[in-house]
Amino acid sequence: MPKTSQAAGLHRASLKKLHDLDAALELMYYGWRGMTLEADEYLAKLGLSRPHHRILYVVARRPDIAIGSLLEILGISKQALNRPLNLLLERKLLTSKRSPEQHRSKLLRLTDAGQRIEKNASDHERKVLRAAFDRVGEPGAAAWMAVMETIADNN
């Protein structure tokens, strides 16, 4: 667990701006950290981290997802998925069972405990977003979304 978040945060405005968009560029970096900071601390207390949260997040929104589809969505190799996924199964935050008709695939679901943890972690992140959106009102929030969509689709 890096201790960098706080130290780095202290220096958010300490660099000379060489270009027009340098401030925006830095905000993208510190924005990600700001949004995930509390969620990561919460997860760390449970012995979990970002990869576990990503798995829980996706499975929460795609109950009965097969492992292959999960891999596609996460964009990682099955070997990389292996450890965090098995931890979640061992801890009974996820269940896996063969599909009734498609016996080849295994379907993943959150247990109640898994749902609770997914919600708590995501709530930390949504809380930060909520506070920021409230400060700029509905039109500002819509503008933020529009900007982020354009940026996100750059690939």
Next chain:
Amino acid sequence: MPKTSQAAGLHRASLKKLHDLDAALELMYYGWRGMTLEADEYLAKLGLSRPHHRILYVVARRPDIAIGSLLEILGISKQALNRPLNLLLERKLLTSKRSPEQHRSKLLRLTDAGQRIEKNASDHERKVLRAAFDRVGEPGAAAWMAVMETIADNN
């Protein structure tokens, strides 16, 4: 170098939204990737990566910075800084010399080649931001900044 960026990008909208702010939450994730994708590809061609870029970015905006201050701003340990910093010195993208009066510290500066690479990499990121801001106009851009500042300062 992970191959995940493209695959993950394809699935940006594929999850059911359980909460109001889920879309925003996902946009933060994919926004970071969208902004850094081309810059990372450019850096990879040169055998460099994000840590190198961060060093170049900071030194460009703080010429004659001491190594200790650089560590503080980056928020990493000196052992973690060691490898990428030495690579940049070996490649002559950075110079390091003892300060005239403060002989204890070493002052870092970009060479012309270092400046060029820093600018190219950051230009890729700024280009993505520019395009997105242009689509929403000045007020939208200001709203985006306001939202990100609130989020970034959450620590």
Next chain:
DNA sequence: TTTCTAAAGTCAATATAGTTGACATGAGAA
């Protein structure tokens, strides 16, 4: 001159999050 201290550098061990390649297993389909 010796000693103290600050800044930087280095060595080793460890963690985390990923990669590729090769191979094994489980279970339906031909």
Next chain:
DNA sequence: TTCTCATGTCAACTATATTGACTTTAGAAA
């Protein structure tokens, strides 16, 4: 029975970080 798909696992590797324990460099103080 064999083929194939989905999954699981083993091993080796890479990149980016950590902590701890030193050493080196060079000015400051005794």
